[in-house]
Amino acid sequence: MNNDIEAVLYSQEQIDRRLDELAAALTNKYHNQNPLVVSVLTGAMIFTSDMLKRLNFRLNVDLVDVSSYDGANSTGQVKLLQDLKSNVAGRDVIIMEDIIDTGRTLKYLVQLLKDRGAKSVAVCALLDKPARREVDIEGDYVGFTTPNEFLVGYGLDYNNLYRNLPYVGILKQAVYAN
Numbered sequence: 001m002n003n004d005i006e007a008v009l010y011s012q013e014q015i016d017r018r019l020d021e022l023a024a025a026l027t028n029k030y031h032n033q034n035p036l037v038v039s040v041l042t043g044a045m046i047f048t049s050d051m052l053k054r055l056n057f058r059l060n061v062d063l064v065d066v067s068s069y070d071g072a073n074s075t076g077q078v079k080l081l082q083d084l085k086s087n088v089a090g091r092d093v094i095i096m097e098d099i100i101d102t103g104r105t106l107k108y109l110v111q112l113l114k115d116r117g118a119k120s121v122a123v124c125a126l127l128d129k130p131a132r133r134e135v136d137i138e139g140d141y142v143g144f145t146t147p148n149e150f151l152v153g154y155g156l157d158y159n160n161l162y163r164n165l166p167y168v169g170i171l172k173q174a175v176y177a178n
């Protein structure tokens with residue numbers, strides 16, 4: 001285990017098993033459709049690619065990059081850094097996200113896609129941290145409901161580090177207190 005990690009919360013094996021279940025649920029729902037899978041960069045990259053290999057039906061893939069800012073008055077603001085290439089009008093869209101925290105990022109994205117005429121928008125998130133929620137949004141497909149800790153690995157970063165850990169772990173507080 002990496003020295004900066006307090007504890008492994010979800011091992012590679014646990015993640016693999018949960019992804020099998022999520023993929024089965026998505027396949028059950030979408031196997032007769034042709035959804036657009038939208039991965040939210042950069043954190044959802046590994047989750048998305050591991051899920052895509054399990055989704056055995058016709059689908060398209062696109063990427064979006066957003067950043068959420070916490071201003072001095074802590075009103076979270078979401079900014080679109082890289083837009084989709086696809087036209088989502090009339091499409092069934094599945095958003096793949098690493099974690100739902102305050103919920104601001106997903107609330108913004110779901111609204112954006114609906115405003116552009118998406119037929120349906122579903123949220124598939126590896127992790128959900130409900131203790132931190134500030135806006136009204138729920139994941140439709142959620143891997144794990146997590147405790148209120150700062151998590152890294154399996155795509156999730158701190159200062160763009162630790163994304164390559166094959167598990168989700170709790171980052172030692174000493175690392176971000178530095």
Ligand code: 5GP
Nearest residue numbers: 043100101102103104105149150151156157
């Ligand atoms: P939101 O607060 O808008 O729901 O989440 C915004 C983003 O914050 C997430 O997509 C994720 O990139 C990041 N985030 C939230 N909680 C954590 C966490 O525990 N660890 C890491 N590495 N990123 C997080």
Ligand code: MG
Nearest residue numbers: 041042043098
């Ligand atoms: Mg993110």
